[in-house]
Amino acid sequence: MYAVDSPASPARAQQTPPAPPAHRTRRRRNRSDNRVPWLLTLPTLLILVALLAYPLYRMVVLSFQNMRLRELITGLTPPWVGFDQYTKALGDGVFWGVVARTAAFTVVSVTISVLAGLSIALLMRRVHSKVRIFMMVAMMFVWALPQLVAAQAFRWLTDSDFGVVNYVLTKLGLDYANHSWFVNPWQGWAVITTLVVWAGIPFLAISLSAGLTQVPKELIEAATVDGASSWQALRNITLPILKPLLTIVTTLSVIWNFGLFTQNWALRDGHPEPVYQTLSTFSYTQAFGQSRYSYGSAIAVITVLLMFGVMVFYIRQMFKIGEVD
Amino acid sequence: MARHDEGVVTVGRSRIGTFFANTTGIVFGLLMLFPVYWVLNTAFKPTNEVQSFTPTFLPENPTLDNFKSALGEELFLPAMVNGLIITAMAVAAALVVGFLAALAIARFAFYGRKAIILVVLAVQLVPFLALLIPLFLMMQRAQLTNSLIGVALVYLVLLLPYTVWTLRGFISGIPRELDEAAMIDGCSRPQVFWRIILPLTGPGLVATSIYGFIQAWNEFIIINTLNSPQKQNLMAWLLYNQTERGTAWGPLMAGAIITSIPVVVFFLLIQRNIATGLTAGAVKG
């Protein structure tokens, strides 16, 4: 994950990511023996192929068929329908609504999470060591709480009858007795986003604060002495050094949040209303709720393709870093 | 790198600023902890206190009943043990296998490297829920349903891409000068890997295993589909009880705490390594 070079390298105080020139020569030397690296990657590839190739192949084939419950349980070969499932999805307003909702949620939640994570990481540099330990411990606890449990906890906190949130708001003089947080989709999504951001901050803040320790203090100090404001120092020194790491954690957050399932599933008690459906829950309910296994597969394939589209940018970036390595 | 910032006010930072920062830090920590605290608070309340229109901020009659209830269940212990076995197997295997692949990607330039990186990245996009039925059928044909090893294998696939990718970062962080020096000293290439790179990646392995542990520990849909009730993990067990209890929040929260304990213990065990590990600082400056 940490594409940033080792702090041990003496050169790096002056030099940002572009790594020592030694690489070029080594790279050339290694080009001759292709066998060793292939041997090393072989176990990984074998495992991925053995366990994923067949299911993935089946998923894609399934998306071109029309498998319903009868075919599933009797073993009849489902009829081949070509691109019908795809045309159905792409021509369905409900599907596009789900896509738009998932994308919007991803953008909003990732932006908030990454900004919050970065702010916390920066904050951790400024606070007393005891406060920092406290912050770390708090985040560790949140991190340790399993996703499903965290989602249940939020459901309990925001419960319209027994939830402490309504209780506290009512005590503060607002009329929140019996308030249901999921009537208004904006409020419902605010709850879901809060949950996702809250649960995502530990990973982001701890990773980024680790990355920040690699930003040489001397550089910042020098810049400050030269009259740079702390904002300028952040923008011109810290962020560029942090960029590779930021790219990676942002990408991971995008992958995770785009695949949102457990949180909206659990907060809506296992039956998300149409306005709370995301691509993952939609594909799942279509396949298992409605026994449209093929349609569910087609949606899953489209989801992967969409993600891939988003990821192209990231993968390019990775290859750039890969070139540098 | 020396940690010269501990507890020290850095240049150009006013006292008020520091006070403000500390306060913000504490408030942040408390906000983060609030849901955790509420889970604990609920878990220690007797059933009739849990469901109340006026929630209390501390249990009036604290009780361990909810925990007893969870622990007293027939399938609890097996689920706990199964979960630990599966998680340990999946994480260990992912680290071993992933380390080798990471080594190749980080230390060699070879034909097909980009393709491998692409595969590793793409696999992370796979929606596992959509693969549930083919996966089940395949595992059944291989006689790996209702087996801990079968689930561990699936989890291994779940963890592997991230593990490879993360370890790659750690390994690239180790200066190649060290390899070269060792080779000049007469180490063979395998020896370099074994004696130099592996130990130096140690903290990285630990840091990577955090994610793996959490992923494998938290999964419940795959295991629930592949295995019989006797071979579930704790998270699936929690699901099992959750619907049955409907609104019995007390035992649910107690169960939740129990499921989190192994993760917390794991964190505590590797706690010192987290900071070092996450710093990508395979080599201490």
Add this chain to the structure above:
Amino acid sequence: MKRKIAVAATLAATLFGAAACGGSDSNEGATSANATVDGKGKTIKVWLMVDAETAWKPVVEDATARFTAATGAQVNVEYQQWANHLTKLDATLAGSDVPDVVELGNTEFSKYVFNGGFAELNKGDFENSDTWLSGLSGACELDGKTYCVPYYAGARVLIYRKDLFEKAGVTEAPKTYADFLSTAEKLQTGNAADKKFSAVYMPGQYWYAAMSWVKSNGGEIAKKDGDKWVGQLSSPESQAGLQKWVDMTKKYSKADVTKNENEQAGIFAQGSGGMFYGNAWEQGVAEEVRKDPNDPNSPLVPTKVKGKLAAAPMPEIPSFLGGSNLGVTQKSANKELSAQWIKYFTDAKSMEGLIKASALPNSTALLDKAATENPKIAPAALSAKQSWFPPNAEKWADVEKGNVLQTMLTDILTGKKSVADGAKWADEQINATLNEA
């Protein structure tokens, strides 16, 4: 524990539903439950839902013991949770190593029957089969053949606060719907000081209730016209029934419009409700909670409404009949043995055990017996006689799963849609789902 029945029905409706139409491909004839089979050395695998484990495990054990004594075969019972059971069933049925006997909620069954998942059974082999509750057995029948056996049922009643009734000067349970409304009005006025007070606690997504109101008004959810299903919620009768429910709910309920009925007993137990519409056993859940909710033998702790509740049939409103059936899977290698086990598990002796555990038996002939033997379920037994069942369409469960009715109800209650618009929208969804090829 009886909560499970509600959970059965609702989860069926919400998490992983299923329903029925079409034709089975099996032509091998009905499996007999009376054949003499030597089961020595054989083991059949039975999937029951958790209800059996928590509420009437002795019944399972007794039936199994009698079965083993008669056939020599062993039984391996696995208790499944409602949450994920259909996903698991789908995957398992797709494979080769399937359970021999499977329990499903009654609204889930037809889908699997229609699609050839279950083996044909010989109806006459099972006790009381001529008086099976039609709400249960409807899902088992297809083209005059029988594919499953009713197991147990649940029906809904009006549960009310005796003390609040007295305070309001009401001396007995409402006998007509008008009585019910005037009682609600009196309760509402008498308890206006309590901001959370609901004269009738009615959660917004409680579609079993809303549809009961529709039925009471002569409305229908959908009916078959030729070989097409047509949603009927827009019909004047249905709309009037919906309107009746909406008016009542808006006026007398402060319940969350996005919740279903799963938690209603616990909420009612807080003392801020006058009446609610629930399964008979929910009265007990509202009055007392188990110290340890997972241990049916742990002591009971009284709630705020302990001793203050009574139940009666809901006047003029027919009840939704929930429950479970049992079937032998088409892929089972031990069909005859499996059918025999079901025979023991659903015979009069087993039904007696279920009645003791406060579940309704599978036959109308046993309902009166249930009412006299277990007063706790007497009103429910009465309600069960006046019950209804969702359209027996292959894809009905998909409508439940699709949250169609729930979404419609929430939208109407929040004012997002009018009754007419909501009903029209729901009809469109129902038509599309039920008639999908």
